[in-house]
Amino acid sequence: MVRIGIRKTEITPPVGIPLVGFAGRGPSVGIHDSLYATAFVASGENQTIAIVDCDLLGINAEFTQAVRDEVHDRTGIPPQHLMIACTHTHYGPDVYRDKARPDVSAYQSHLKFQLAGIVQEAMDAQEPAQIGVGWGQSFIGINRRERKPDGNIVLGQNPGGPIDRSVGVCRISAADGRPLGTIVNFATHPVSQTGSMRFISADYPGQTRDIVEQLTGAPCLFLQGACGNINSVRMEDSHEPPRSLGTRLGCEVVRIWETIETAEISQVAAAIETRQLPRYRYGSQESAEQLVCDLEEQLERLKARDESSGSVYWAELRLNRVRQAVASWKGEQEMEPVSAEFQAYRLGDLAWATAPAEVFNEIGQEIKSASPFGHTFFVGYTNGSIGYVPVPEAYPEGGYEVTHACQVDPEASQILSRTCLALLESIHD
Numbered sequence: 001m002v003r004i005g006i007r008k009t010e011i012t013p014p015v016g017i018p019l020v021g022f023a024g025r026g027p028s029v030g031i032h033d034s035l036y037a038t039a040f041v042a043s044g045e046n047q048t049i050a051i052v053d054c055d056l057l058g059i060n061a062e063f064t065q066a067v068r069d070e071v072h073d074r075t076g077i078p079p080q081h082l083m084i085a086c087t088h089t090h091y092g093p094d095v096y097r098d099k100a101r102p103d104v105s106a107y108q109s110h111l112k113f114q115l116a117g118i119v120q121e122a123m124d125a126q127e128p129a130q131i132g133v134g135w136g137q138s139f140i141g142i143n144r145r146e147r148k149p150d151g152n153i154v155l156g157q158n159p160g161g162p163i164d165r166s167v168g169v170c171r172i173s174a175a176d177g178r179p180l181g182t183i184v185n186f187a188t189h190p191v192s193q194t195g196s197m198r199f200i201s202a203d204y205p206g207q208t209r210d211i212v213e214q215l216t217g218a219p220c221l222f223l224q225g226a227c228g229n230i231n232s233v234r235m236e237d238s239h240e241p242p243r244s245l246g247t248r249l250g251c252e253v254v255r256i257w258e259t260i261e262t263a264e265i266s267q268v269a270a271a272i273e274t275r276q277l278p279r280y281r282y283g284s285q286e287s288a289e290q291l292v293c294d295l296e297e298q299l300e301r302l303k304a305r306d307e308s309s310g311s312v313y314w315a316e317l318r319l320n321r322v323r324q325a326v327a328s329w330k331g332e333q334e335m336e337p338v339s340a341e342f343q344a345y346r347l348g349d350l351a352w353a354t355a356p357a358e359v360f361n362e363i364g365q366e367i368k369s370a371s372p373f374g375h376t377f378f379v380g381y382t383n384g385s386i387g388y389v390p391v392p393e394a395y396p397e398g399g400y401e402v403t404h405a406c407q408v409d410p411e412a413s414q415i416l417s418r419t420c421l422a423l424l425e426s427i428h429d
Helices: 061-075 102-124 203-216 240-257 285-304 309-329 361-370 412-428
Strands: 003-010 036-043 048-054 082-086 127-137 141-143 145-147 153-155 166-174 179-186 220-224 230-232 268-277 338-347 350-354 375-379
Touching: 003 102, 003 179, 036 102, 036 220, 048 061, 048 102, 048 220, 048 268, 048 338, 061 082, 061 102, 082 220, 082 350, 127 240, 166 240, 166 375, 179 203, 179 240, 179 375, 203 220, 203 240, 220 375, 268 412, 285 309, 338 412, 350 412, 361 375, 361 412
Parallel strands: 048 082, 179 220, 350 375
Antiparallel strands: 003 036, 003 127, 036 048, 127 166, 141 230, 145 153, 166 179, 268 338, 338 350
């Protein structure tokens, strides 16, 4: 029988730390609700896997490796068997972009030991367990790629756009029936308080988790899905939307949880592969050169208006990437590919496939439907952050996900899907 342990710790940063998730926003001014990390460890006869779920926007590969090394030293869990997943809240701390700041550096250094510590606790707390999986639906998200009358794609609401409304729930029970935990998989951007909010918050995933934990009496992990083009259906300068949306989702999770029957399982497995994704070249030399001109003008305007460091940072980052693309078109330099780590986990007939990216929901749905397992969760924002991976047809349409925060060419989505499915097949066989 598989043994499972789950433990939770608070990771709320100090007030004043820079926030991340919206460009041009100042530092945090208060704490609305606490941030948490929850560790899940499962051991079979020959393998142990671990997941750490964090109320953070994202982490980089360097930090992932640092945590993996610390966990391995403490527990012996192989580094490739640890997944760090982020809920992608836009009201949490900047963990890695501004390490020159003492508060950011101190928070990150402490966070590594906090995460390793709860994995160690979860490892020590393992006991014989059973699991079951159920599915439901939630309507708190909406496709956000809205087409304006002039044809431009903006971050808005597109009710007719593709969306994955499925809610995956894994119920974990002790051998005697006691609830040990819940794992939730759902895909919607935690942006329900808009970009002006400067209070630290886990947004709707935090409220969802609170509801589930209150009603089941056990810890809950929230694993964010492929929500690259899905926003919260409510976005207001208020703390009310995350309360309402999280309550709606949490109640659906509990409804499903109450119907799930658990059973013993024996299979625990993991697979991992790092792929090199082709870097974005912006379609043609002419379009890349025009974009360089546009971004140079935009950057000058931002500096002239003395805009925030966040706005300037993103403009400079985009300009540098497009200049590299122009140089590659001219044959002056080759563009380095984007390195991305993919994982697959197995727990009986439940599997996870992961990517270190903001993946469009169509891609996540494709992987879940083509998986050889009876139940599959797709998890984004894991073990690093390479930006958006849109579907190929989104590139000619444009929009923020393509023009502002994408590093990879259109074929990246197919590489991602094939790699995840190949990993799932390997642990299924």
